[in-house]
Amino acid sequence: MPGPRAPxxxxxxxxxxxxxxxxxRERLTGxxxxxVAKEAGVSKGLIFFYFDNKDTLxxxxxxxxxxxxxxxxxxxxxxxxxxxxxxxxAVLRKDIERLPAQRETVELFFDYWVMxxxxxxxxxxxxxxxxxxxxxxxxxxxxxxxxxxxxxxDVTADGLAAVAAGFIEGCALQIVMxxxxxxxxxxxxxxxxxxxxxxxxxxxTS
Amino acid sequence: MPGPRAPxxxxxxxxxxxxxxxxxRERLTGxxxxxVAKEAGVSKGLIFFYFDNKDTLxxxxxxxxxxxxxxxxxxxxxxxxxxxxxxxxAVLRKDIERLPAQRETVELFFDYWVMxxxxxxxxxxxxxxxxxxxxxxxxxxxxxxxxxxxxxxDVTADGLAAVAAGFIEGCALQIVMxxxxxxxxxxxxxxxxxxxxxxxxxxxTS
DNA sequence: AAACTTATTGACTAAAGAGTCAACAGCGGA
DNA sequence: TCCGCTGTTGACTCTTTAGTCAATAAGTTT
Numbered sequence: 430m431p432g433p434r435a436p437x438x439x440x441x442x443x444x445x446x447x448x449x450x451x452x453x454r455e456r457l458t459g460x461x462x463x464x465v466a467k468e469a470g471v472s473k474g475l476i477f478f479y480f481d482n483k484d485t486l487x488x489x490x491x492x493x494x495x496x497x498x499x500x501x502x503x504x505x506x507x508x509x510x511x512x513x514x515x516x517x518x519a520v521l522r523k524d525i526e527r528l529p530a531q532r533e534t535v536e537l538f539f540d541y542w543v544m545x546x547x548x549x550x551x552x553x554x555x556x557x558x559x560x561x562x563x564x565x566x567x568x569x570x571x572x573x574x575x576x577x578x579x580x581x582x583d584v585t586a587d588g589l590a591a592v593a594a595g596f597i598e599g600c601a602l603q604i605v606m607x608x609x610x611x612x613x614x615x616x617x618x619x620x621x622x623x624x625x626x627x628x629x630x631x632x633x634t635s
Numbered sequence: 636m637p638g639p640r641a642p643x644x645x646x647x648x649x650x651x652x653x654x655x656x657x658x659x660r661e662r663l664t665g666x667x668x669x670x671v672a673k674e675a676g677v678s679k680g681l682i683f684f685y686f687d688n689k690d691t692l693x694x695x696x697x698x699x700x701x702x703x704x705x706x707x708x709x710x711x712x713x714x715x716x717x718x719x720x721x722x723x724x725a726v727l728r729k730d731i732e733r734l735p736a737q738r739e740t741v742e743l744f745f746d747y748w749v750m751x752x753x754x755x756x757x758x759x760x761x762x763x764x765x766x767x768x769x770x771x772x773x774x775x776x777x778x779x780x781x782x783x784x785x786x787x788x789d790v791t792a793d794g795l796a797a798v799a800a801g802f803i804e805g806c807a808l809q810i811v812m813x814x815x816x817x818x819x820x821x822x823x824x825x826x827x828x829x830x831x832x833x834x835x836x837x838x839x840t841s
Numbered sequence: 842a843a844a845c846t847t848a849t850t851g852a853c854t855a856a857a858g859a860g861t862c863a864a865c866a867g868c869g870g871a
Numbered sequence: 872t873c874c875g876c877t878g879t880t881g882a883c884t885c886t887t888t889a890g891t892c893a894a895t896a897a898g899t900t901t
Binding site: 667668669679680683688689 | 887888889890891892
């Protein structure tokens with residue numbers, strides 16, 4: 430006894446939304462097709478009508494997640510900042526601040542990454558996303574180095590971007606591991622002290 | 636037709652070794668009891684004789700991994716270093732250098748951590764290990780701050796240790812994600828430039 | 842050497858979950 | 872109003888894998 434029909438592509442999106450809900454709740458490993466169906470208010474068979482198999486569904490979900498992403502949206506206002514170093518740090522700060530609110534998604538990314546060790550497609554997608562993130566940081570890093578060549582002698586822009594990306598990813602990890610403990614401000618203060626403080630002695634008071 | 640007997644506790648260890656081999660090869664998700672049995676040259680039933688169920692086996696494997704660990708063994712020689720900052724950085728450098736050789740184990744830790752989101756025991760074990768790592772860094776961080784209170788004003792030892800731990804974990808992530816691309820030296824150079832360079836102008840040449 | 846204990850086996854069961862499919866309902870067009 | 876297309880269903884099959892258990896061999900004790 431088939432139920433009501435849904436317009437065109439909408440069903441696909443409904444199913445993906447449901448998959449996201451279930452995957453967030455049960456983790457990727459515990460995300461069963463039947464649960465997704467229940468969550469979407471739809472029969473299990475229909476899932477296989479829209480997606481060839483479970484893998485296809487999960488890959489589509491990952492695409493969907495990456496689409497509405499998150500990482501390395503450099504805000505316009507930040508680009509207005511004078512000092513390259515300040516610009517670089519502001520971007521990092523922004524991303525770190527954004528992380529806690531996106532914990533669910535970040536968690537899912539990690540799940541996918543673990544899954545990726547067995548699925549080349551997924552691994553490629555995730556690496557691609559991380560590469561894009563690093564690439565987005567590169568020009569900023571380049572500017573930092575150019576502004577103070579003496580200090581950053583034999584530091585490459587790639588290297589600096591990689592370190593920064595690694596730092597953000599480390600934060601992401603911490604947040605997922607133990608959300609209660611992660612102190613955004615403490616992190617940023619320490620980071621600031623490590624990288625910037627002594628360069629702006631007039632700015633010590635803040 | 637039972638096979639030969641093995642002395643005492645040795646079987647347990649053999650099985651854990653086999654489990655480690657299989658888990659490294661097939662990832663934790665693909666680590667099946669029957670495969671572990673085959674790898675250990677033993678019947679599947681015997682696994683359940685030594686371990687109540689699969690979870691127990693995997694938890695034991697994690698304990699085993701954590702035991703022969705890796706993280707935050709502060710070498711004696713490093714402790715001899717004069718400057719607290721140099722000591723701190725030397726420890727980080729050491730740990731980063733050690734990571735690539737331990738990729739398999741590191742990968743497994745990540746698998747476990749993902750698994751931990753569904754198994755409180757495992758989550759607790761991993762958090763405990765990370766906490767211990769952070770704690771091991773704490774005294775070093777404390778010394779760094781004490782040596783230059785002005786620079787590290789309102790940076791706490793906890794915060795600094797957390798940032799450092801996060802940095803290492805970020806590196807671990809990078810290594811597992813894309814081992815080919817990770818450049819230990821580039822990382823260390825950038826890190827050095829960020830944290831230390833300008834404090835030792837006489838040391839610029841190296 | 843008999844009795845007893847314990848490690849070991851392989852064939853079995855059970856459960857879960859992915860994927861299939863024949864039937865069917867809603868809807869547009871002839 | 873009948874036809875046909877397509878979204879939709881639920882019950883079914885198939886596969887995989889964790890976990891059980893009675894039988895049995897290797898040692899140990901007496």
